[in-house]
Amino acid sequence: MAQQHDLFDDIIDISKGFESLKDPLGGLTDAFLGNTDPKAPEWNPADYKERPRANSLPCLACKSEKSSCKKCVDICPVDAIEIEDGGIEIRDTCRKCGLCVAACPTEAFVSPRLQPKKFYDAVARAAASHETAYVTCTRALRRIPKENEVVIACVGDVTAETWFSILVDYPNVSVYLPLGICDKCKNSQGEEMLGDAIATAEEWAGAGMGLEVEQKALTCKKRREFERKEFMDNIMRTTGLTVSKLNPATAAIASVAQRLKDHSSQISQLERTLARATGTTTQKRRRILTQGRQLMLSTLQSNPELAENIRVTTPECDFAKCTMCGECVRVCPTHACDLIGAGRFALEPAFCIGCGLCVEVCEEHALTMVEHDGSELVVPDPEAEKKAADAAKAHAEAEKAKAEAKKKISAALDKVEKLAD
Numbered sequence: 001m002a003q004q005h006d007l008f009d010d011i012i013d014i015s016k017g018f019e020s021l022k023d024p025l026g027g028l029t030d031a032f033l034g035n036t037d038p039k040a041p042e043w044n045p046a047d048y049k050e051r052p053r054a055n056s057l058p059c060l061a062c063k064s065e066k067s068s069c070k071k072c073v074d075i076c077p078v079d080a081i082e083i084e085d086g087g088i089e090i091r092d093t094c095r096k097c098g099l100c101v102a103a104c105p106t107e108a109f110v111s112p113r114l115q116p117k118k119f120y121d122a123v124a125r126a127a128a129s130h131e132t133a134y135v136t137c138t139r140a141l142r143r144i145p146k147e148n149e150v151v152i153a154c155v156g157d158v159t160a161e162t163w164f165s166i167l168v169d170y171p172n173v174s175v176y177l178p179l180g181i182c183d184k185c186k187n188s189q190g191e192e193m194l195g196d197a198i199a200t201a202e203e204w205a206g207a208g209m210g211l212e213v214e215q216k217a218l219t220c221k222k223r224r225e226f227e228r229k230e231f232m233d234n235i236m237r238t239t240g241l242t243v244s245k246l247n248p249a250t251a252a253i254a255s256v257a258q259r260l261k262d263h264s265s266q267i268s269q270l271e272r273t274l275a276r277a278t279g280t281t282t283q284k285r286r287r288i289l290t291q292g293r294q295l296m297l298s299t300l301q302s303n304p305e306l307a308e309n310i311r312v313t314t315p316e317c318d319f320a321k322c323t324m325c326g327e328c329v330r331v332c333p334t335h336a337c338d339l340i341g342a343g344r345f346a347l348e349p350a351f352c353i354g355c356g357l358c359v360e361v362c363e364e365h366a367l368t369m370v371e372h373d374g375s376e377l378v379v380p381d382p383e384a385e386k387k388a389a390d391a392a393k394a395h396a397e398a399e400k401a402k403a404e405a406k407k408k409i410s411a412a413l414d415k416v417e418k419l420a421d
Helices: 007-022 028-033 071-075 099-103 116-129 160-169 190-205 224-239 256-278 291-302 304-309 327-331 357-361 382-420
Strands: 081-084 087-090 133-137 149-152 173-176 210-212 311-317 337-340 344-347 367-373
Touching: 071 081, 071 099, 099 190, 116 133, 116 149, 116 160, 116 173, 116 256, 116 291, 160 190, 160 291, 190 304, 256 291, 291 304, 304 367, 311 344, 327 337, 327 357, 357 367
Parallel strands: 133 149, 133 173, 173 210
Antiparallel strands: 081 087, 311 367, 337 344
16 A cells, blocks of 8 residues: 655655755766766776685585585686685686675685675665665676665576575565676676576565666665655754654654664574574584575565475485484584484484585485475574464453453443333
8 A cells, every 4th residue: 555645755855856956957067167076986896796715614525525516616607716635725817706605505605795694685775775676797787886776796696595585575676687798798607597596586485586677777766665764864863853753654664774683683583593492413513504594594484384385405314224324414514414312313404405415425325315395494483473472362361351341331231221210
């Protein structure tokens, strides 16, 4: 339902009109006189690229020679990655495209700009404050990005798990990618990775991702509620008046920063819940939750009905073949599997990333990867359940009090009628 236009909206529109009157020529005078702002930012694609760092500890190929994983090596367009003697080397020929970050299932490659949570927050800021937010690459944009445009080195740098969380939480996000822009790009597999990741995310979310192919179609229009929030915050800073109290509807609007803070708190609570539920392994190793999996689990926690759309693969054990050697537990990059009791194989699905390394190292072939839906990935939220239980209890008490009050009123009316007789 569209938000009703009120006095605040009229004042905002008037103030925007005054802003344009301050410089009616739109800076044409400075342009004619050759006056330029030395502090004005200049477009530099290198500002949106960074060389990733490698961590050999979670790397599948570094953990075991039996691993067939070479995704980072295969995706690198300039053969800058070498895995040898249990370590990862990134040569100086790296062109900072970031595809290795998205290709690695264990997040062994680290790029601060492309960290799933950091990228999610950047998109969330743009999507929460504007009617449409765009994700694009340096090659497609070729200019300083606007407030609602998130630029990365390559559009293939985002995983399906991250796209899934963005698509569910912010359906007003689109990808800007002109037709044919990837044809001459050296990151030849970037477009294919984008297509695969978004197709998977759309299947999981049951919704489609927007796509823009022409720059003139890009818009930069702030949400009305965000403009109201900015306007009132500015008045509060200037006058000290709490304007939001004058309008109850505006008091309920949460700022973008608060929304991101709530999301981070939700993820932290999720980790604490999982830690209490699963604990550590029998070897006292702390289970590891990748950032991409954190985003997915937090989204599923709020939208558990989507779990049936998700397809995941996890190992299952044939206990008749298992020798309880523990090799699978030793190589698991996230410590998702364990040998419990008398050495029985056990798995915590929330932490399993489906890499299959445990299957590859099992000499007895006791483990096999099996595909199923994501129902086991839904983590119950104790706080939400408590709030729901408290609300149900309060409702029941209110209904009881209402019934008792009605009974007393009926009894009082009966007495009045008898006196009247």
